Ligand SMILES: [Zn+2]
């Protein structure tokens with residue numbers, strides 16, 4: 001079973017409608033998917049409202065945990081904490097922050113701001129994460145992402161090694177933008193091993209950590 005907490009739909013720059021993406025995830029053996037379209041501030045409430053409705057409908061008829069979420073993208077770091085809080089108040093189950101990937105000009109300080117916010121669940125593609133940031137992720141329980149996405153994946157090995165060193169928790173995400181990006185278990189396994197991690201870490205990332213994340217969600221996000 002695949003757990004994937006980072007996905008884009010036509011509400012931002014993804015190709016599929018929210019319902020079609022959930023449907024395709026379901027037939028690809030997904031157990032859970034979070035729809036986390038890009039937003040800064042303006043589109044926040046519109047996107048969360050729309051994906052919440054779609055996820056609720058999918059969950060009531062299909063056996064998949066479809067979760068409304070958001071990926072805070074290109075916000076000034078100073079605005080991340082308050083926007084993450086607002087996203088949770090608006091009903092987002094999962095808040096991720098578009099981290100300092102090496103392939104986009106993300107403002108420095110984004111990783112730190114995300115890791116300091118109690119309302120951020122996952123720091124996506126954190127790029128050249130520092131040791132201090134990795135320690136903060138471990139202390140504050142923010143998951144660090146191993147990315148299946150081209151470009152963002154270039155620092156997976158670095159992120160994996162720092163996370164292991166300090167005991168920060170990792171998750172693997174597809175960052176799907178169209179149907180061919182959906183994860184399969186063999187691909188997930190290969191990406192994690194490709195980041196230099198072993199079978200134990202693989203089990204942790206693909207099973208234990210997703211369950212830990214879901215267990216800590218509010219009751220209305222659990223099923
Ligand atoms: Zn995108």
Ligand SMILES: [Zn+2]
Pocket residue numbers: 006007008071124175
């Ligand atoms: Zn993304």
